[in-house]
Amino acid sequence: DSGVTQTPKHLITATGQRVTLRCSPRSGDLSVYWYQQSLDQGLQFLIQYYNGEERAKGNILERFSAQQFPDLHSELNLSSLELGDSALYFCASSVVGAVNSPLHFGNGTRLTVT
Amino acid sequence: GESVGLHLPTLSVQEGDNSIINCAYSNSASDYFIWYKQESGKGPQFIIDIRSNMDKRQGQRVTVLLNKTVKHLSLQIAATQPGDSAVYFCAEYSFMEYGNKLVFGAGTILRVKS
Numbered sequence: 001d002s003g004v005t006q007t008p009k010h011l012i013t014a015t016g017q018r019v020t021l022r023c024s025p026r027s028g029d030l031s032v033y034w035y036q037q038s039l040d041q042g043l044q045f046l047i048q049y050y051n052g053e054e055r056a057k058g059n060i061l062e063r064f065s066a067q068q069f070p071d072l073h074s075e076l077n078l079s080s081l082e083l084g085d086s087a088l089y090f091c092a093s094s095v096v097g098a099v100n101s102p103l104h105f106g107n108g109t110r111l112t113v114t
Numbered sequence: 115g116e117s118v119g120l121h122l123p124t125l126s127v128q129e130g131d132n133s134i135i136n137c138a139y140s141n142s143a144s145d146y147f148i149w150y151k152q153e154s155g156k157g158p159q160f161i162i163d164i165r166s167n168m169d170k171r172q173g174q175r176v177t178v179l180l181n182k183t184v185k186h187l188s189l190q191i192a193a194t195q196p197g198d199s200a201v202y203f204c205a206e207y208s209f210m211e212y213g214n215k216l217v218f219g220a221g222t223i224l225r226v227k228s
Contacts (some may be wrong), residue, residue: 041169045217055210056214
């Protein structure tokens with residue numbers, strides 16, 4: 001068990017809808033990362049937060065947004081969903097600054113857009 | 115793209131044999147590398163890491179080798195067991211202006227035959 005908790009485990013929704021994915025990092029970790037894993041694109045970095053502030057952005061669509069709250073949990077919001085957004089979404093956390101320290105991943109949320 | 119998740123290479127080994135999984139990384143400035151194991155239905159699990167000032171690092175039944183000259187990483191698993199069957203990813207740290215991210219390779223499927 002990595003200590004990173006993601007909810008829900010599965011989510012099925014229709015095109016055009018909006019969903020929120022939730023992540024609780026490991027105790028003591030200040031940095032949270034979101035990744036998307038699809039069959040044709042592998043593990044793609046979306047965004048990083050550190051202690052409530054956005055720090056790094058990857059290939060995150062404008063329809064997607066995230067935030068990290070004062071209690072350090074994070075949410076990833078996906079809106080105007082398209083079929084191609086169907087994927088596994090992983091959250092990971094790491095210790096302060098995350099420089100040269102491994103990311104620890106949750107078990108993901110499987111999103112299916114129909 | 116950073117991570118191409120198309121046709122994953124597969125390594126099939128007999129139980130008890132040693133496994134070697136290879137990875138080529140892209141950024142010569144990367145100085146921290148991690149191997150992850152991903153089992154079906156789970157998130158990537160940290161196996162071992164190595165910094166660029168090292169050529170080799172050993173863990174329990176696993177060894178990571180780093181060749182900076184040719185930008186190559188390998189993961190050696192001794193006495194491979196059925197429980198080692200999974201997808202293995204190498205990842206390199208990439209520093210961004212205010213944050214950082216892990217860039218994942220495409221992955222290798224390891225199948226252990228009993």
